[in-house]
Amino acid sequence: MEENETRSFTVERKTAETDIHLALTLDGEGKAAVDTGVPFLDHMLTLFAVHGFFDLAVAAKGDIEVDDHHTVEDVGICLGQAFSGALGDKAGINRYGSCLLPMDEALVRVVADFSNRPFLHFDVPIADQKIGTFDSALGKEFLRAFCLHSGVTLHIDLLHGENGHHILEAVFKGLGRTISEASAQSDRSSGVLSSKGCL
Numbered sequence: 001m002e003e004n005e006t007r008s009f010t011v012e013r014k015t016a017e018t019d020i021h022l023a024l025t026l027d028g029e030g031k032a033a034v035d036t037g038v039p040f041l042d043h044m045l046t047l048f049a050v051h052g053f054f055d056l057a058v059a060a061k062g063d064i065e066v067d068d069h070h071t072v073e074d075v076g077i078c079l080g081q082a083f084s085g086a087l088g089d090k091a092g093i094n095r096y097g098s099c100l101l102p103m104d105e106a107l108v109r110v111v112a113d114f115s116n117r118p119f120l121h122f123d124v125p126i127a128d129q130k131i132g133t134f135d136s137a138l139g140k141e142f143l144r145a146f147c148l149h150s151g152v153t154l155h156i157d158l159l160h161g162e163n164g165h166h167i168l169e170a171v172f173k174g175l176g177r178t179i180s181e182a183s184a185q186s187d188r189s190s191g192v193l194s195s196k197g198c199l
Contacts, residue, residue: 006025007025007026007027007086007087008023008024008025008026008086009023009024009081009082009083009084009085009086010022010023010024010082011023011024011078011081011082011085013074013077013078013081015074017062017063017070017071017074018060018061018062018063018070018071018074018075019060019061019062020058020059020060020061020062020074020075020078021057021058021059021060022056022057022058022059022060022075022078022079022082023055023056023057023058023082024054024055024056024079024082024083024086025054025055025056025086026054026083026086026087026183027053028049028053028054028055028056029053029055030049030050030051030052030053030054030055031049031055031056032045032046032049032050032055032056032057033056033057033058034046034049034056034057034058035058035059035060036058036059036060036062036071036072036075037060037061037062037064037071038062038064038068038071038072038133038134039132039133039134040131040132040133040134041068041071041072041075041134041138041142043169044139044168044169044172045058045075045079045172047169047172047173047176048172048173048175048176048179049176050176051173051176051177051180052175052176052177052179052180053180054176054180058075058078058079060074060075062074067135068133068134068135068138069135069138069141072138072141072142073138073141073142073145074145075142076141076142076143076144076145076146076149077145077146077148077149078149079146079149079150080145080146080147080148080149080150080151080152081149081150083146083150083152083179083183084149084150084151086183087114087183089192090114090116090192091190091191091192092185092186092189092190092191093114093182093183093184093185093186094181094182094183094184094185094186095113095114095115095182096111096112096113096114096181096182097111097112097177097178097179097180097181097182097183098110098111098112098178098181099111099174099177099178099181100159100174101170101171101173101174101177102170103161103166103167103169103170103173104163104166105160105161105162105163105166106158106160106161106162106163106166106167106169106170107158107159107160107161107170108124108156108157108158108159108161108167108170108171108174109155109156109157109159109174110154110155110156110171110174110175110177110178111154111155111156111178112152112153112154112155112178112179112181112182113152113153113182114150114151114152114153114182114183115151115152115153116151117151117153118147118148118149118150118151118152118153119147119153119154120140120143120144120147120154120156121154121155121156121157122140122143122144122156123156123157123158124139124140124156124157124158124167124171125158126139126158126164126167126168127164129164131164131165131168136164136168139168139171143156143171143175152179152182154175156171156174156175
């Protein structure tokens with residue numbers, strides 16, 4: 001994929017289960033307009049955008065009368081595709097990012113590498129529970145879809161924490177800061193940061 005000089009990308013995804021429009025600008029101001037029909041996901045994506053200084057607009061309709069799974073996973077797919085498109089060949093970016101993010105009693109470590117080798121390590125034990133109407137297990141499903149479609153290697157570890165809302169909030173805030181650092185343009189390199197010359 002060629003470099004995208006605007007570092008913006010729009011994704012449309014329409015299936016028998018979901019209809020999604022997502023627009024992303026990497027070098028934004030943290031403006032979020034998110035309406036997925038899943039209120040807790042809206043909250044998490046807003047935190048992601050604000051703390052990553054991304055401009056993010058998401059409008060999604062899904063079969064939430066079944067459950068939230070299809071919508072959550074497909075929004076993760078679209079966000080991953082948007083990052084892939086906005087970053088292009090990934091020339092000139094930092095590539096790596098990391099963050100330790102506290103949220104009250106919870107502390108989460110997030111580390112990322114835009115390597116073109118999608119992988120998710122998610123050691124964040126949360127009891128299966130509803131947070132609002134949101135199934136806590138869907139956090140991992142969202143992140144897996146995001147990794148697979150953005151080409152990022154992502155390691156997320158819960159160092160300590162008890163409250164499921166606080167834990168996932170720390171995850172998404174930390175994700176925003178980490179992805180912002182990894183995707184930011186480097187002032188030391190204009191090419192792809194790899195001894196192989198490509199990712």
